[in-house]
Amino acid sequence: MILTESELTAPVELVTADGLLNPAAVGFTRTPFHDTSGVGARTGWGRNKRWEYWGVVGPDFLVGLTVASVDYAAVSEVWVFERATGREWGRSGIRPFGRGVELPPSLGDGPARARAAGLEIDIEDAADGSSRLRAAIAGAAVDILVPLPAGHERLGVVVPWSDRTFQYTVKDVARPASGSIEVDGVRHELAAGENWAILDHGRGRWPYDVEWNWAAASGRSDGRTIGLQLGSRWTHGTGATENALVVDGRLTKNSEELRWDYDPSAWLEPWTIRGETADIVFTPFHDKASRTRLGVISTRTDQCFGTFAGWMLDEHGMRVPFRDLLGWAEDVHNRW
Numbered sequence: 001m002i003l004t005e006s007e008l009t010a011p012v013e014l015v016t017a018d019g020l021l022n023p024a025a026v027g028f029t030r031t032p033f034h035d036t037s038g039v040g041a042r043t044g045w046g047r048n049k050r051w052e053y054w055g056v057v058g059p060d061f062l063v064g065l066t067v068a069s070v071d072y073a074a075v076s077e078v079w080v081f082e083r084a085t086g087r088e089w090g091r092s093g094i095r096p097f098g099r100g101v102e103l104p105p106s107l108g109d110g111p112a113r114a115r116a117a118g119l120e121i122d123i124e125d126a127a128d129g130s131s132r133l134r135a136a137i138a139g140a141a142v143d144i145l146v147p148l149p150a151g152h153e154r155l156g157v158v159v160p161w162s163d164r165t166f167q168y169t170v171k172d173v174a175r176p177a178s179g180s181i182e183v184d185g186v187r188h189e190l191a192a193g194e195n196w197a198i199l200d201h202g203r204g205r206w207p208y209d210v211e212w213n214w215a216a217a218s219g220r221s222d223g224r225t226i227g228l229q230l231g232s233r234w235t236h237g238t239g240a241t242e243n244a245l246v247v248d249g250r251l252t253k254n255s256e257e258l259r260w261d262y263d264p265s266a267w268l269e270p271w272t273i274r275g276e277t278a279d280i281v282f283t284p285f286h287d288k289a290s291r292t293r294l295g296v297i298s299t300r301t302d303q304c305f306g307t308f309a310g311w312m313l314d315e316h317g318m319r320v321p322f323r324d325l326l327g328w329a330e331d332v333h334n335r336w
Helices: none
Strands: 048-057 062-071 073-082 088-096 111-117 119-125 132-136 139-148 156-162 166-176 178-183 186-190 196-205 211-220 226-234 243-247 250-254 260-261 273-274 279-292 296-313 319-335
Touching: 048 132, 048 139, 048 211, 048 319, 062 111, 062 119, 062 132, 062 139, 073 139, 088 111, 088 119, 088 132, 088 279, 111 132, 111 250, 132 196, 166 226, 166 243, 186 196, 196 211, 211 279, 211 296, 226 279, 250 279, 250 296, 273 319, 279 319
Parallel strands: none
Antiparallel strands: 048 062, 048 196, 062 073, 073 088, 111 119, 119 132, 132 139, 139 178, 156 166, 166 196, 178 186, 211 226, 211 319, 226 243, 243 250, 260 273, 273 279, 279 296, 296 319
């Protein structure tokens, strides 16, 4: 099914004065326009979810940084994976009532920080849109710079389940990354042009039980910088999708509900994502599996890292082929 989605081109508030979804905020953007400062107030307490997730992928290392608040808990994580050896360093923290986490009201309005036992994260955005990602845990530390190239477009989407439950997401792919990663006291520089950062910025009010698929990838193919952003399940029935293709910074919004096919009993077998506007094969090499059971919070995530090959249609209806784009595809079930 190919949906009709509205493009928003001016600033808009995500919620109304009474805390409900603003109907004028529903649609997609190419640059972050949404004021999300109304999320996290007392309205809907316990259902509000706010987070910044940065994933960094490259030939040598994979990195994941999470700073999140789900009202009754702060959730943070630092994860570093060395591809050549399969070694990984990771630590997560859950603290009650959002303690130890700082999040900006809207994207770019301030830093995101997390402090938990044995874990520190600092994410800072500069006036030019660039970001600096710093984090430290036992055995690993990262200091990564993520510039915002001129003219680079970022997908923003409001997903409306109802006027009381909704999500605003910014999925920003194909951002070049540089800097350093230190593991076990050895510093490694990130090679220019070979490492990529991907942002998932989220502000919303969620149902308790939800499932989703998310895939994101970046790289150079046939002389072009290409980013993929794909999602499924959680958007079904809302009139929105979170699918997009970014080529040399230009975003094509994909409004088709694509078909995902994979085997949940064999995560490292190839996945396919297909439709009239895309034909993609994802070949994973590592499953970052995580499980959480803590009171009302129960989560299961299989985030599989690998490479993407295939094609998507651009805004002119032309097939854009690609191969060896590096990223991940995931299957998530949360009760939160």
